[in-house]
Amino acid sequence: MEEIKDRVAIVGMGCTQFGELWDKSPDDLVLESCLEAIEDAGIEPKDIKAGWFGTETSGNSGTALARPLKLEYIPISRVENVCCSGTDALRNAAHAVAAGVNDIVLVCGMEKLKDHYAGFTWTHMPQDYSRVVVRAMPANFFAKFATRYFHHYGLGMDEGRKTLAQISVKNHHNGTLSPKAHLRREITVEMVLKSPMIAYPLTLFDACGMSDGAAAAILTTPEIAKTLKKDYISIKGIGLASSATQPYLHDDYDFLHMEENVIAAQRAYAQAGIKDPRKEIDIAEVHDCFSIHEFIIYEDLGFSPKGKAKEDVEAGTFTLEGELPVNSDGGLKCFGHPLGASGIRMIYEVYNQLLERADQRQIKNARIGLTHNLGGTPGPNSTVAIFGRPD
């Protein structure tokens, strides 16, 4: 079995403005992101041989991608893997290219969150059980990791919350440097601590933006990429790990880490040949839906030793100027989180960083970039993908 490394190239990418886009329809978002990617790749819509469309609730079937672009009778699959639908759509597309089945393909992730009342998509999700269970806002599932982490490592509640607040402050700063980001203002640790509690111990400023948006990518073979343009990036590895809701079934699940993150990362690192992620990765875009998640991702992905993420947060390891910048575009926190779009948006930032197009937030000599995209509340799916300049 051959690995995916350097067998698929990303030759074009696009991303819409993210935010509460009351005057944009789902089709508008798909069209805008895809046209930017198509133009960037230097191809025509008719060159696209197949499509993958990632969304949680904003469009049924492949038609939702075919319709806005008037793609005619090509195969398109709609991919739903909750919040990592985007990355998973790209994973499926990459496999088709690597298998030699399709040579130029389009991937689009989109979510029109704000067409749902207050962005609550779960009122429209498929039923696979009665739902006579705890129903709660997603923040609650992540808050439980904060409670347990603070308890386990003996961080006082104040100390723990202050540590997490620094992550939100960092991402807000990065967001001010991202023209397409939803939330673009500096904040302070004190503002995070004083903002309204939403799911104790997390406050409003521990949570990401609820946004509309879309992002798209054109994938092809390295051979075709070379004929299209000089500046493209290459997929080094993609890992997806779907769990079986272990946090609620295993009484030894520790609520200090997410095993699905660890396994997805190990899978991607093995494909990409990465031994020491902290040293070898130059830039990472991770799934900071809530500050606590970015915090435990540092440990799950091997950036920080277990129980030591706090020291790295305080040392500024993950700031733009730090040893391993994380969420240079503001992350889910500030760029925003249109569920199906987020995974592709992360890759869009890595793409721009690796191609040195990231303007004022450009990280010097970025050669290897990582994206981490979680699907659902802890228990479901995690994806980790590695990208680099072609060797």
Added chain:
Amino acid sequence: MVGITSYGVYIPLWRMDRKLIRMRGEKAIAHFDEDSITMAVAAGMNCLNGSERASVDKAFFASTTFPYREKQGASLVAAACDLPHSIATADFANSLKGGTSALLSAVDAVKGKSASRVMVTAADTRLGAPMEDFERTSGDGAAAFVIGDKDVAVSIEASHSVSTEIMDVWRTQHDNFVRSWESRFVDFAGYQRMGAEAVGGLLQKCNMKPADFSKVVFYAPDPRSPMGLAKRLGFDPKTQLQDPLFDALGNTGTSFPLILLAAALDESKPGDSILLLSYGDGADAILLRVTEKINDIKNRKGVKQYLDSKRMINDYPTYLLWRGLLHPDSEQVYYTKFQENTAVPAMWRERNQIFRLHGGKCRECDAIQFPPQRVCAKCHSMGEFDEVRLSDKKGTVFTFSMDYTSLVDFPTVIPIVDFDGGGRAEFYMTDRDAEKVDVGMQVEMTFRKLFFDEGIYHYYWKVMPVRIQ
């Protein structure tokens, strides 16, 4: 000998200071997630308290405040109490004497050999119009008894019933609140007269006189009437009459005479003769005798412990919110528009999990999993599971969040709970002091109303801090 083999009560944690409604004392009030069903289940679980359930073959539930006008309450009470599937269930509805009617029917069933053990529950959450008399006197609570002919702790020896047609208190299907005629009419034409007839008939039937009784337990429409009735019948209110607990509990409707009976039994000794009188569209007078077996069942949570275990609400709007009188969504945690809808057939398929709180225990590795799985999450063996009841297990909070987007019960505490003996699940926590919630906290299970959507009351188990050790 046929009689009570086990009993238990339930009084909600919450009390309203009656100063808020211009009266002395306190009254017990159901939490926002409680109703007659959930309180009956709590009393039933207390009554069953680990005893075997297999021989319980009838379950009766008496109330005037069923959640549904059409759909039985007893079937849900029986399921949540994890009584056997092969069981006859019946509701005793619409009358305040429904509790004793159910009790007497249970005695008849056991005597007539159509049942071996019958669980009788009674519960009410009756509403008075805000600030009117009835709101001042009413309270919420439940009682449960198992009637059988083996190990009888309190034999039920005789009864005398009277019936009358009287508009004393009533409520049509269009009324939220109990209506009544003037109190002097209710007391003298109704309560005093029917009570005297029933008790008089029983004394005559049994050839007994008032002095023969250790205790008389009278339903009490208000704090004074039982004393007048006792005096009139020749009992000494000071030494013989069971305290109607008006300053601590309030009139709990159908369950009221039965909670007062339980209070009397908590204090009783073998050989005691007890007279029980219920009232409502007539009256039932019942003679009970306490046996030696009473000492075997006294280790349960009694009326006094429930009354001592309490938290006050100190503002009237909270009460109105809990009773659904301030906001249409306030019988549940969240606003309806945030909710996904429930799949009724799925709820039916999951009935053992939802109502009985059955987990699955893997026959290969003994791991308990909730909800039950087809493939063991631990050892991956397939298909060999035993259902185990988790509703009577205590547990420990492993971690938790507190949701500040909730409408009532703010903030809503949502813990991950590890059951004693194995198994883990996520629940809402109710009847808690949010300031005191922490990792490692000991909790117990309590059956509650979860949501109301599409015209359906959804019930499920929650956890609460261990209330009575």
